[in-house]
Amino acid sequence: LQKKGGDNTHKNERVTIKDVAERAGVSLSTASLVLNGKGGVSDITKEKILKATKELSYRPNHAARSLRASNTKMIGLLIPDILNSFYSEIIEYVRGEIERQGYFLILGITGNKSENEEKYISEFVYRGVDGVICVPQLTYVQNTSYINLLDDYNIPYIFLADNYEKNESPYVMCDLYKGNFDMADYLLQLGMRKLFLLVGDKRVDMPYIQGYRDAFKKNKLHPDDSCIYETAYEFESIQSVAEVMIRENPEAIMTISDWMACATMQEAIKHGIKIPSELSVTGYDDVIYSRINQTPITTVRQPIQEMCTIAVRGLMSMIRSSIKPEPIILEPKLVIRESTKY
Amino acid sequence: LQKKGGDNTHKNERVTIKDVAERAGVSLSTASLVLNGKGGVSDITKEKILKATKELSYRPNHAARSLRASNTKMIGLLIPDILNSFYSEIIEYVRGEIERQGYFLILGITGNKSENEEKYISEFVYRGVDGVICVPQLTYVQNTSYINLLDDYNIPYIFLADNYEKNESPYVMCDLYKGNFDMADYLLQLGMRKLFLLVGDKRVDMPYIQGYRDAFKKNKLHPDDSCIYETAYEFESIQSVAEVMIRENPEAIMTISDWMACATMQEAIKHGIKIPSELSVTGYDDVIYSRINQTPITTVRQPIQEMCTIAVRGLMSMIRSSIKPEPIILEPKLVIRESTKY
C-alpha cells in the first residue's frame, strides 16, 4: 500500500483502471477494452465495469494513456497575438472545430515575434501534440526552420490565414490580393482618384499592394507608389502616419486591417475631417472593430470561420489518414458600411 | 530493435534518454540526473551527457515525465470568452507570468456558459494540470460544484477578477463597488442628476448597483432604482436597451463595461445625440475599446496586469508550498477621457 510515494503530497490515492477492474471482478485489460469502447466484451461484464467506473468515479490518466498510445489528442495552434481580434476569432473557430473532432486545443502565442515561433513549436513537440496549425508571423526574412522540427517528428501541420512563399506545406487562406483589388476598384469606380494605401511592411504586404495597383490599371489609371505608406503596428504609430497622409488631402485611405482603419479615422476626426463626406477610410478583415466603431467601417470580409473549419478538417485528414490536402484559397467579400462616401 | 511498434505509423524512432545514456556511456539514471539539473554528478560525465544530448538532439517525453513525476507543469485557466477584450487581456497577462514561472498555460473557454465550466474543469483534471485559475462566469444561481472536483483531486486553484459569495477559496479581484461609486460620485459632483445605470443582471451586478446608490447618498441625493436598466450581452441587445434609455433624456448613462459603453454611444449618435455635450456615457474595465473609440471613453480602470500577476504568484505558492494566500482586493481607478462632459 505504498500508494502515496515520493513528494506526492497532494493527489491522494487516485483510482486507477486496476481499481475499477477489481471492483467489477474482471481483469484490467477487459476494463480497458470497455472504457475505450472496443467491442468483443459481453454486455453483462460491460455493465459491471461501467457500474464500477461510476461508483469509484474513475477518471483515466491522460499522461499514462498518451505515453502508451503515443498520441495526446492535443492540437497546437501557433498564433501571433491574442489581443488582436482577427486572431482571437481564429482561435475561437479553430477551438470549436477541434473540440468537435474530439481534440483539445493548446495555444502558442508568439506576441508578434517570429523568434518565438520556434520556441512554441518546441513546446508543442515536447508536449506531444498530434498536429499543428500555424498562423505565421510574416516577416521579410522568413525563418521557417521550425517547420523542420515538425517534419523531424512527423507531426502533421497546416498553415492558416497566411503562408510562406516557396513552401510546399498545405495551407488555407483568403485571397488577399483579390480583396484589395476589389476594394480599390470599388473606390475608383466611385470616382475617387486620390486613393492612398496604408500597409505594414511593403515587402511583406505585397499581395495587398499588387491588388491596389492592378485595380488602377483595370480602370485605365496609373497607380502611384508614392501614395503607399508604411506603418508599425501600434495604434499611435498608425496615427502618426495617418497624420502625414491626411496633410496630403486624400479622398480615400485604404488600410489593410480594421485596426489601422480605426486609428486612421480617429486621427482624421481629431483634425476635424468628416467621415465619409470629406474622407473615406476602409479596413480589412471585418473583425468586430469595424462593426462597433461609431462610424461602422467599410471593409473586406475574410471568411474566418470557413477558413478555420477547412484547416482543421485538413489537419484531421493528415492525422487520421496521412492525406495531405491541397492548398485552398477562399474568396474575400466587400462589406460596404458607412466609412466610405457613395 | 522493435522500436516502431503498434500503429506508430508516424513518429519514427524517437530518441529516448536511454539512447543518450548509451551514447554517453553512462547509466540511464545518471543521464536523468543531469537532464533535470540535479547535482551530484561529476563535471566530466555531465559534459559527456550534454554532448550526447546535443548530438542526438534528444527531447524529453512529456507524457512519460508527467506520468512518473505526477505533475505536468501545466496550469489551466478557466475563462468565459476570448472575444471579449477584458478576458483576452487577462489571458495575455496570466500567460506571461505563468511562463515566467516555468509553466505552460492551457485554456478552458466556456463561451459565457456556466454549464461549460464543469466540462473544462474536467478536462483540466483529466489532463493533469498542476493548478487552476478560475475567472468565473457569474450567474444568479451559482453552480460551483466543479470546485469539488478540484478539491477531490487536491488541485490548487484561485479565483481571478471575480469570485463567488460564500466561497472560502482565495481570490484576487478589483473593488467593483468602489469603482462604480467613484464614477457615480464623479458624475454627480459634475452636477449631473439624471444619471442612468446599465447593468447585465441586477442580481449578479449588485456591487456596481450598490456603488451607484451609495454615491447618491453620499451626495445627499436619493438614488432612483427605476434609472437602473438591464441588458443581455449582445451588441444589438445593448443598443435596444440604450434606445429605451435615451428616450428618457438622461444626462449621463453609466455602464459596467466598455463594450456596453460602445454600443450605447453608437446608438446615441444614431439618434443624433452629441457626446459628451448632450449625453455623457461611461464604461468600465478600461480595455482597448475605450481608447480606440472615436470618442475615447471615460471609464474605470481595473488593474488587470497586477491582478493577474498576483493571482499566478498566489497559485504558485499553493502549488509549491501549500500556502493558501489571503483574498486580495485591488483599487480601481477613474480614467477620464472624452465621453463625459466636464
Added chain:
DNA sequence: GTGAAAGCGCTAACAA
C-alpha cells in the same frame, strides 16, 4: 469473451 504480461519513457529510491 476474457486474462496475463509486456512495455511506452521517465524519475527516484536504494545499492554499490
Added chain:
DNA sequence: TTGTTAGCGCTTTCAC
C-alpha cells in the same frame, strides 16, 4: 559519484 531497479497508469498483443 554512478548504476540497478521498481514502478507511474495505461493499451495491446497473444494465449486461453
